Amino acid sequence: MNKAIFYHAGCPVCVSAEQQVLEALDKNRYDIEIVHLGEDSSRISEAEKVGIKSVPALLLDGAAFHINFGAAISDLK
Amino acid sequence: MNKAIFYHAGCPVCVSAEQQVLEALDKNRYDIEIVHLGEDSSRISEAEKVGIKSVPALLLDGAAFHINFGAAISDLK
Numbered sequence: 001m002n003k004a005i006f007y008h009a010g011c012p013v014c015v016s017a018e019q020q021v022l023e024a025l026d027k028n029r030y031d032i033e034i035v036h037l038g039e040d041s042s043r044i045s046e047a048e049k050v051g052i053k054s055v056p057a058l059l060l061d062g063a064a065f066h067i068n069f070g071a072a073i074s075d076l077k
Numbered sequence: 078m079n080k081a082i083f084y085h086a087g088c089p090v091c092v093s094a095e096q097q098v099l100e101a102l103d104k105n106r107y108d109i110e111i112v113h114l115g116e117d118s119s120r121i122s123e124a125e126k127v128g129i130k131s132v133p134a135l136l137l138d139g140a141a142f143h144i145n146f147g148a149a150i151s152d153l154k
Contacts, residue, residue, distance in 0.1 A: 004101065020137045024081065026103035060097045067142050 004030040005059040007047050009038040013070035017056040021067055030060075037076050048073055081107040082136040084124050086115040090147035094133040098144055107137075114153050125150060 006022055008014035022032060035043050037055060047057075051064040054072050058065045083099055085091035099109060112120050114132060124134075128141040131149050135142045 002101070016140070017142060020140055021135075021142055024079070024103060024107055024137055025101050026105075028103075030101055058098075060101055063093070063097055065094060065098055065144050066146075067144060069143075 001031045002029055002061055003059075004032045004061075006032065006034045006056065007037055007052050007059070008034070008056045009071050009076055010036060011055070011070035013068050014056040017058075017067045017070075021056075021058065037073070041076065044073060044076060078108045079106055079138055080136075081109045081138075083109065083111045083133065084114055084129050084136065085111070085133045086148050086153055087113060088132070088147035090145050091133040094135075094144045094147075098133075098135065114150070118153065121150060121153060 004025060006018060008018055025032060037044055037047060050059055050062065052073060054066050055070050056067045058067060081102060083095060085095055102109060114121055114124060127136055127139065129150060131143050132147050133144045135144060
């Protein structure tokens with residue numbers, strides 16, 4: 001099973017991406033985890049380590065893909 | 078069938094997104110078209126009309142999602 005982590009902060013841009021991009025992923029091949037960095041700030045450092053610089057972002061097997069722009073990670077601290 | 082169009086320009090950022098993001102989409106539910114705006118500049122105006130401002134970008138059922146940043150549409154003209 002491949003691993004997908006969607007990092008967001010509840011912003012409108014994040015919600016749009018969550019609804020449409022996550023919906024399009026193949027759930028038979030990807031185990032999808034959703035992390036709300038606004039509510040779970042303990043995971044911000046983890047997100048930074050894997051290269052997340054803004055939200056919403058999708059981590060696919062360790063590779064960071066920033067989707068449009070909602071907020072910078074630095075603004076969530 | 079849902080429609081996904083991936084706009085790119087052959088740049089390294091584009092290739093990475095094509096390989097990983099497109100690979101993750103559910104091909105049983107999405108008809109995926111790949112458009113190379115560098116080679117097919119006749120489709121640049123279409124991309125602009127649907128809200129694409131940079132490549133690589135993924136259009137999911139008409140909604141534009143810019144993935145990381147490779148090049149601005151204006152640089153492809």
